Amino acid sequence: MTCPARGTNRPMTVQRIGLVVHGGRSEAVSVRDAVRAWCDERGISCVEIDVWSNDQPRRAGRAEAHAAGNPDLVVTLGGDGTFLRGARIAVKTGAGVLGIDIGKVGFLTEVHAADIRTALDAVNEGDALVEERMTLTMRTSRPLQVPQDVMPLCFSRSPALPPPAVGPDVVEGNGWGMALDVNALNDVVVEKLSRDRQVSAGVYIAGRLLASYSADAFAVATPTGSTAYSFAAGGPILSPHMDAVVFTPIAPHMAFNRSVVAAPDEPVALRILPHSGSAAVSVDGQVRGVLDPGDWIAVYRAPQRVRLVRLNPTDFYGRLRDRFRLTDAPATAGDGEAAPFFSPRAADAMSPMTVKALRW
Secondary structure, three states, X not given: OOOOOOOEEOOOOOOEEEEEEOOOOHHHHHHHHHHHXXXXXXXXXXXXXXXXXXXXXXXXXXXXXXHOOOOOEEEEEEOHHHHHHHHHXXXXXXXXXXXXXXXXXXXXXXXXXXXXXXXXXXXXXXOXXXXXXXXXXXEEOOOOOOOHHHHHHHOOOOOOOOOOOEEEEEOOOOOOOEEEOOOEOOEEEEEEOEOOEOEXXXXXXXXXXXXXXXXXXXXXXXXXXXXXXXXXOOOOOOOOOOOOEEEEEEOXXXXXXXXXXXXXXXXXEEXXXXXXXXXXXXXXXXXXXXXXXXXXXEEEEEEEEEEEEEOOOOOHHHHHHHHOOOXXXXXXXXXXXOOXXXXXXXXXXXXXXXXXXXXX
């Protein structure tokens, strides 16, 4: 597994900002006005993106970025769901994504709403960190579509995103299907469409059959997404600074229900078996297509990374303790609360690998 740089200072003088706003939260709307005022003071263009209504179709990420004039910074105002909306657009052009935290249990958003002007100043003056995160992409046996008769089952609150476009990398005659122009920062999930019909699939890792499963769903996650749906299904937590592909079966009807962590260059493929029910394919929580028996999908590391804008290095493990409200074992109560940081003094007694991991 390869480990990209955790964070680097890169000048990011802002020319154009794309705003993604959670319109259902009044605080997000007020912060939007603050961002617009900051932009007006500096003559910086600011446009809202991923705006929809019930009678207005949504755009794929690349089309959305193009329509907005390809902003070099995407600012999201909401929780992690809003951040994912912004990330799918920013990744298409290499723009940075700055998440303003107006959510409840966020791992992706970082900056508090009260600090929005400070954060924008830091980005504009080149004082922010840019942290790159791995994304997933996929190949399929055929272009993804959502049939009209299953639309009501998949979408309830917001208009649907269009199915991913087929990319130029289509290899004919070798059975490797077609590449889709799509990126997932959290996960790709294949899940049953009908309450009474599970998804049955042969699951392959690095081209070799792992097992045939019958389950409610299958999650293929990035390390960033390991704290999302995969975690809720009992999957492992991975450092977001590493590259890996996490496969987690969800409510499988078999004794083996463990996750498998694969190397980033080992695709996870699912072939829907002949007697299976149909399955929906979701990318970062958005349904993008339906698979029928005989169809297959392969998920693997994408060449594109999402560029997260940070004011400070991410304290992932502190956030893990805070967000999941971790408590200490009762048996340790007599020892008192442990110190928040561990800084070894006898570093020369440790292996070089351990010392490197403990430095900050």
